[in-house]
Amino acid sequence: MTADQWIALVAALLGGALRVGVPFLFVSLGECLTEKSGRINLGLEGVLVLSAMAAFGGAYLSGSAWIGVLVAALAGAALASLHAALCSLPRVNDVATGIALMLLGMGLAFFLGKPLIQPQAPQIPALPLGQWSDIPAVRAALQINALLPIGLVLALLLWWGFARTRMGLVLRMAGDSANAARALGYSVKRIRLWSTMAGGAIAGLGGASLTLFYPGSWNEGISSGQGLIAVALVIFARWSPLRCIGAAALFGGAGAIGPALQSIGIGWGYHLFNTLPYVLTLLILVLTCRPGTAAAGSPGELTSNPQ
Amino acid sequence: MRQTLIDIGLPVLAVLAALLLFGGFVAAGGINPLEMWALLFKGAFGDWFSWQNTLQRAAPLMLTALCVALPARAGLVVIGGEGALVLGGLACAALPLAMPLPAGMAGLVMACMAGALAGAAWIALAGALREYRGINETISSLLLAYVAIGLFKHLVEGPLRDPGSLNKPSTPALAESMRMGGIAGSDVHWGLAVGVALCVLLGLALRSTTPGFSIRVVGGNPRAAQLVGLPASRLVLLACALGGACAGLAGAIEVAAVHTSANASLIVGYGYAGILVSFIARHNPLAVIPVAILFGGFGAAGSLLQRRLGLPDASVLVLQGIAFVLILASEALRDTNWRAFWHRLAAPAGPSPAQLAAGDKVT
Numbered sequence: 240m241t242a243d244q245w246i247a248l249v250a251a252l253l254g255g256a257l258r259v260g261v262p263f264l265f266v267s268l269g270e271c272l273t274e275k276s277g278r279i280n281l282g283l284e285g286v287l288v289l290s291a292m293a294a295f296g297g298a299y300l301s302g303s304a305w306i307g308v309l310v311a312a313l314a315g316a317a318l319a320s321l322h323a324a325l326c327s328l329p330r331v332n333d334v335a336t337g338i339a340l341m342l343l344g345m346g347l348a349f350f351l352g353k354p355l356i357q358p359q360a361p362q363i364p365a366l367p368l369g370q371w372s373d374i375p376a377v378r379a380a381l382q383i384n385a386l387l388p389i390g391l392v393l394a395l396l397l398w399w400g401f402a403r404t405r406m407g408l409v410l411r412m413a414g415d416s417a418n419a420a421r422a423l424g425y426s427v428k429r430i431r432l433w434s435t436m437a438g439g440a441i442a443g444l445g446g447a448s449l450t451l452f453y454p455g456s457w458n459e460g461i462s463s464g465q466g467l468i469a470v471a472l473v474i475f476a477r478w479s480p481l482r483c484i485g486a487a488a489l490f491g492g493a494g495a496i497g498p499a500l501q502s503i504g505i506g507w508g509y510h511l512f513n514t515l516p517y518v519l520t521l522l523i524l525v526l527t528c529r530p531g532t533a534a535a536g537s538p539g540e541l542t543s544n545p546q
Numbered sequence: 547m548r549q550t551l552i553d554i555g556l557p558v559l560a561v562l563a564a565l566l567l568f569g570g571f572v573a574a575g576g577i578n579p580l581e582m583w584a585l586l587f588k589g590a591f592g593d594w595f596s597w598q599n600t601l602q603r604a605a606p607l608m609l610t611a612l613c614v615a616l617p618a619r620a621g622l623v624v625i626g627g628e629g630a631l632v633l634g635g636l637a638c639a640a641l642p643l644a645m646p647l648p649a650g651m652a653g654l655v656m657a658c659m660a661g662a663l664a665g666a667a668w669i670a671l672a673g674a675l676r677e678y679r680g681i682n683e684t685i686s687s688l689l690l691a692y693v694a695i696g697l698f699k700h701l702v703e704g705p706l707r708d709p710g711s712l713n714k715p716s717t718p719a720l721a722e723s724m725r726m727g728g729i730a731g732s733d734v735h736w737g738l739a740v741g742v743a744l745c746v747l748l749g750l751a752l753r754s755t756t757p758g759f760s761i762r763v764v765g766g767n768p769r770a771a772q773l774v775g776l777p778a779s780r781l782v783l784l785a786c787a788l789g790g791a792c793a794g795l796a797g798a799i800e801v802a803a804v805h806t807s808a809n810a811s812l813i814v815g816y817g818y819a820g821i822l823v824s825f826i827a828r829h830n831p832l833a834v835i836p837v838a839i840l841f842g843g844f845g846a847a848g849s850l851l852q853r854r855l856g857l858p859d860a861s862v863l864v865l866q867g868i869a870f871v872l873i874l875a876s877e878a879l880r881d882t883n884w885r886a887f888w889h890r891l892a893a894p895a896g897p898s899p900a901q902l903a904a905g906d907k908v909t
Contacts, residue, residue, distance in 0.1 A: 328878035334623055336874055343867025349860030464692045514696030517689045530680035
């Protein structure tokens, strides 16, 4: 490969990581918030697909990308609150409910999104951060999703909120020891309802960046497991919103390898390279999980912890 | 007795409620729900043609449901049946390329065994990751399914591609003699018989063999299993491998009986629908048979809904999603004291007609 090709490859990887990583960031923040309250939401995959469709539909019908973003957050919150409501029933298990919502969210999205496959919707503006460079590949790579700074601020806010506010403390207490929270007179159900709903809204922003920025259109293959990878990503980030940023960038980079290689003309193994995020997730789980013990930093009430 | 009644009654109620809700859903889109229900029934069970279509779809559903049910009895929630299915189909189509197979029945059996082995290995891997590394099997099995689909696409569009398949990349077709035919000249292939037989066999094995009982102990109470010295990890792996073998076999049968080669038509979501079937059947292999036929029927009716009412092909997915949510919610009703509930309902209703009649006379 020539030097130009190397620059193009690195730029494509960097740009790809920034573009592909944004949905990962939002979904992992949403999952992090939900899990901190002691509940696991495997249905975020369904939330992601449904909100991606809702964002595209909202933007297409209203003519404004930001209304689409709002609709996505609302749709995400609505589906997540269904999860929360179901989980608060007796004898209902949150893992099984997550699987059900995954199927329901996808079904609803494909059903309602059928007329949205052809049209074009207004897109979220890009922030051109690459103006200092005169290499077109670098400039193209640094066209940043305007939702990315929002996600970064949100990560900081969540980190600060968990550590420094009363609300964050109560939420973490519900996640670590429901009995302690009950003893202090808090309703664990209500805390989990609100955090699951807020988590769904945040994940919805990830869906919006799928259809309104990159890839920038609605189709039925828009998300393949990003919502589920986010669950593993939160384990990797040890339930810290700040570490979610790094984890999302890493996974974005892994997801960008296939398209980046294709962009410089290497078509071999496209599908194999696309499985890298999943393989990476599995590898990270193998390295971070220990049999019979809860993962470091995990909220005590999670049902994914070994009993 | 009462327990059995609830075990059967709750899922039936949940499915009926799902149909009702789905009717409301399409009615919101301006479609007559009565017509939708009629078409759904007609497309699924209306005539012999529909029945053939239904049973053809029920066969892989039974096998992928077993891939959820068996690990579930050992206490694992495995949802990666789709991965085992595509790898099973791939292995079945690839075996004749790797080695010369005897023609006819023997070759078909060998190719199907290859599919079952591939599926067993894939799901056993998820089980092993859980037993030896403590990784949540729900997440790992679904991630493995995405890896399997990537692998499948890579091989089918690359090294194993039949150069003659231009529009739709496929592996070379199976030899004519190795294909699985229909039962008694119908479109319903022998995969249905395999599915029913495996459901019955595995159901009986769970109920009345020592390994089956041990698996249920491990799933029901891991602590008790440990105390009586059951080899829990090995039993979990056995359950996963058996379940994976069933899903792999589903893929192999789809290739041998329907598609004749491995290609993208194999990836239509039987693995995911199987999760729902198993949950509705409460992970009981015998109950899987009727539930798979019911949901095979809904799948078969999907195209009729599409053609007659203009509903998108995803409408069946919506119905499945609603049914899944309701089946889980119905578990909350399990502890309800029904007698007290009826008494409470009947108490105000009982004397009211008399009161009403009396009231009528007064006014």
